[in-house]
Amino acid sequence: MSTMDQILEIASRLDHLGSCAEWIARETVHTDNTLSQTGTLMSVLAEDIRERITALVAELEQNVQFDNSH
Secondary structure, three states, X not given: OOHHHHHHHHHHHHHHHHHHHHHHHHHHOOXXXXXXXXXXXXXXXXXXXXXXXXXXXXXXXXXXXXXXXX
């Protein structure tokens, strides 16, 4: 599996995790506040991980371009 395929697989899993977490938060908001808040936290964490991976990939691409220009 190529690096790009691995990154896309991670992104897909984060999408799934975020969607499930949002569903849990919505469905439990009136019945179990603790569970709803946990779903919201999971959703926020999934998005944070996605942003960090995106920033890391951008930094790696920039470093590769910089190395290739010298």
